Amino acid sequence: MDWEGGRLLLPFLQVVFHLYPPLGLVSSSGPLDLSSWHCSFSGTCECDFRPDLAGLECNLAVNLVGQQLARELLMKGLKGFVHNPSPEKPLVMSFHGSSGTGKTFVGSLLVPHLFRSGLRSPYVHHFSPVVHFPHAEHIEQYKNDLKNWIQGNLTRCGRSLFIFDDMDRMHPGLVDVIIPFLGPSWVVFGTNYRKAIFIFISNAGGEQINQITLDFWRAHKDREEISLKDLEASVYKAAFENPQNGFWKSGIIDQHLIDFLVPFLPLKQHHVKRCVASELISRDLEPQPDVIQAVADSIPYFPAELKVFSATGCKTVTSRVPFFL
Ligand SMILES: Nc1ncnc2c1ncn2[C@@H]1O[C@H](COP(=O)(O)OP(=O)(O)O)[C@@H](O)[C@H]1O
Numbered sequence: 464m465d466w467e468g469g470r471l472l473l474p475f476l477q478v479v480f481h482l483y484p485p486l487g488l489v490s491s492s493g494p495l496d497l498s499s500w501h502c503s504f505s506g507t508c509e510c511d512f513r514p515d516l517a518g519l520e521c522n523l524a525v526n527l528v529g530q531q532l533a534r535e536l537l538m539k540g541l542k543g544f545v546h547n548p549s550p551e552k553p554l555v556m557s558f559h560g561s562s563g564t565g566k567t568f569v570g571s572l573l574v575p576h577l578f579r580s581g582l583r584s585p586y587v588h589h590f591s592p593v594v595h596f597p598h599a600e601h602i603e604q605y606k607n608d609l610k611n612w613i614q615g616n617l618t619r620c621g622r623s624l625f626i627f628d629d630m631d632r633m634h635p636g637l638v639d640v641i642i643p644f645l646g647p648s649w650v651v652f653g654t655n656y657r658k659a660i661f662i663f664i665s666n667a668g669g670e671q672i673n674q675i676t677l678d679f680w681r682a683h684k685d686r687e688e689i690s691l692k693d694l695e696a697s698v699y700k701a702a703f704e705n706p707q708n709g710f711w712k713s714g715i716i717d718q719h720l721i722d723f724l725v726p727f728l729p730l731k732q733h734h735v736k737r738c739v740a741s742e743l744i745s746r747d748l749e750p751q752p753d754v755i756q757a758v759a760d761s762i763p764y765f766p767a768e769l770k771v772f773s774a775t776g777c778k779t780v781t782s783r784v785p786f787f788l
């Protein structure tokens with residue numbers, strides 16, 4: 464894959480991306496800068512990649528509520544990978560959990576701790592189905608463009624991050640075109656792509672995670688006792704067998720290309736309260752206990768009769784707070 468290829472073969476994505484420029488998705492179409500030239504020819508070039516895992520760990524500990532398991536798995540995956548000068552395969556992680564549990568939040572939180580220019584880095588690529596792949600009838604065009612986009616950008620810089628958000632809304636079959644980039648082969652189309660990081664974000668398996676967490680609660684076991692082993696098989700099964708999501712019958716699952724499944728558990732009311740407090744502080748307001756309680760009480764919980772876990776995580780906290788001030 465050469466530069467011109469990267470530039471010419473993406474007309475469709477370019478139109479969409481210029482209308483809705485996501486996180487750094489203009490890189491292949493932009494003019495060739497000197498650092499890119501350098502990166503094209505230097506096997507050691509790390510481009511904008513400046514991992515600060517201690518900073519990330521601290522940020523997660525302070526700002527991510529109630530997701531100890533996700534935090535541990537994420538850090539384990541990154542620690543083993545980023546300081547390895549020649550990884551054997553790209554790092555592939557998949558975040559699963561129901562809505563509002565912090566998946567997208569973690570996706571954006573980690574970027575500034577990996578790339579110097581953070582979310583503006585040209586080596587960070589964020590895909591959202593509703594923005595970038597909205598029309599089912601263009602699926603073949605999307606497949607072609609997506610493959611060329613990944614290939615072109617990995618040619619530019621092996622240390623690139625690709626985030627696929629809302630996988631449950633992705634057309635089944637679309638992401639399978641990137642399978643050649645996820646495995647351990649040395650090169651694809653002349654490019655070493657083993658240093659890349661791929662993150663998939665999905666609600667698929669969220670119901671199963673919620674059910675298992677509820678079962679633990681019913682058995683008087685701590686939420687923190689839940690391990691990956693308790694969740695893994697059901698999450699993969701749910702994602703693979705549901706025709707309504709981007710992992711349906713996907714080779715990514717079938718060929719075991721995901722290195723780290725990162726499950727996000729349903730949040731309890733005390734977690735929601737922390738989200739409300741953070742929201743108030745971010746608005747320069749006093750985190751008053753009565754306001755925090757009122758917002759947390761206004762959120763739906765499940766199971767309906769017991770009200771143990773938030774049905775929407777912390778998703779609606781930001782929009783609810785103004786009604787209680
Ligand atoms: N575990 C969490 N810790 C702290 N804030 C959270 C958490 N989960 C959700 N939030 C808050 O709720 C908002 C929506 O969460 P988001 O990450 O978009 O949910 P989803 O899991 O559906 O991607 C976030 O921007 C963040 O402010």
Ligand SMILES: [Mg+2]
Nearest residue numbers: 566567629664
């Ligand atoms: Mg999300």
